[in-house]
Amino acid sequence: MEKIDYYDSIFKRKSIKRYDLTPLDDNTLAQISNELNNLKPLYDDIKTEVKVLSLDEIEAKKKKKQAPHYLAVFSEPKNDYLVNAGFMLQKMDLLLSGNDIGSCWLGSPQPKEEVLKTSDLEFVIVMAFGKPQDIGSMHRSSVSEFKRKPISEISDIKDTDEILEAARLAPSAGNSQPWFFTGNKNLIHAYGSKPYAVKEHKAPRVKKYNTISMGISLYHLKVAAEHFGKKMEILFDKTAEKNAHEGYEYIVSLKIG
Ligand SMILES: Cc1cc2nc3c(=O)[nH]c(=O)nc-3n(C[C@H](O)[C@H](O)[C@H](O)COP(=O)(O)O)c2cc1C
Structure with a gap:
């Protein structure tokens, strides 16, 4: 290794x-x-x-x-x-x-x-x-080989694409890409989609794997922040929790600095 x-x-x-x-x-x-x-x-x-x-x-x-x-x-x-x-x-x-x-x-x-x-x-x-x-x-040779949503569908932050790109490329269960990010380049709020579109008996499983996938994308964000010479700290932001878009739930906020 x-x-x-x-x-x-x-x-x-x-x-x-x-x-x-x-x-x-x-x-x-x-x-x-x-x-x-x-x-x-x-x-x-x-x-x-x-x-x-x-x-x-x-x-x-x-x-x-x-x-x-x-x-x-x-x-x-x-x-x-x-x-x-x-x-x-x-x-x-x-x-x-x-x-x-x-x-x-x-x-x-x-x-x-x-x-x-x-x-x-x-x-x-x-x-x-x-x-x-x-x-x-076993490896991808270009970003175009990733089947992923465009950045505009996973975030409304304007000035932090280079860090969010790493989260965008993260793997997720069934490639569901359940994440959405708001805030700004110094404070990113992470949300995960609720498993509202699946049959009820499947919802707990989908929720479990979506939630694990959220953690995966947060790890990619941390790696990217560190690559660009920044540190990532986590915090809980009550306002961000209240402002969740419909169909999403608040996970955590990341202070990048
Ligand atoms: C939490 C989680 C659970 C997964 N479960 C399965 C699975 O049961 N079977 C499978 O073939 N792939 C599984 N995957 C792999 C995903 O399908 C894969 O990450 C996604 O399609 C994106 O493709 P990529 O990882 O090659 O970029 C899982 C991925 C995650 C993150």
Whole structure:
């Protein structure tokens, strides 16, 4: 595993869905495990744990898109823990991609019962990873290869496109791109779309994955802010909460400076 430029990785990454099922070598796996110790949460007060699992630790029925390895996030289920999980683990997606290791957030695989029992925390989601079947097509070579909404559909801020571009390119469940950003270049308010357009029985699942996706885009914003020499701090803005557009709910505000 090499050190990578996380900002650069945002513009090249893509979800890898077909894997060579040969496990990665022990040294690479040890380095990946080690990197998990460097993950930073968005919210310091939420306890989390990330486990590296092999394919045989995943429930058989849920193994549709198989990979040799999985990162499984567990969390204390409180406050914005789903946003927190997305924010934390997206660093691994960028790091793996930058090291020519494929990865993909996956909503359906679940660890086996005996793995679930090893944590006191709630299982949140997995990210599959491993060598891609086709190493030649594991990166995007231009922004035009991303299927994403234009910036005008995800924000009404006029003067901060360079930072918002990183959020625009973030991966999201079903490519739903549930985010909307208002405010200005020094204070960005983040909103997530409510799962209003789906059948009621599906709404909790959609909401869960949209919320994780929000955290992923916030991580991309942080990487971009740092790339441009700025720091990102989070805060809760009561006015921004009240001013949510219809169909969206307020997540958090980011002070960029
Ligand atoms: C929270 C989350 C859950 C996802 N779940 C699945 C899934 O269950 N199956 C799948 O094939 N892709 C899944 N994806 C991958 C998305 O479909 C993918 O990120 C999106 O289409 C954008 O494509 P890209 O990642 O290649 O840029 C998920 C992504 C996220 C962020």
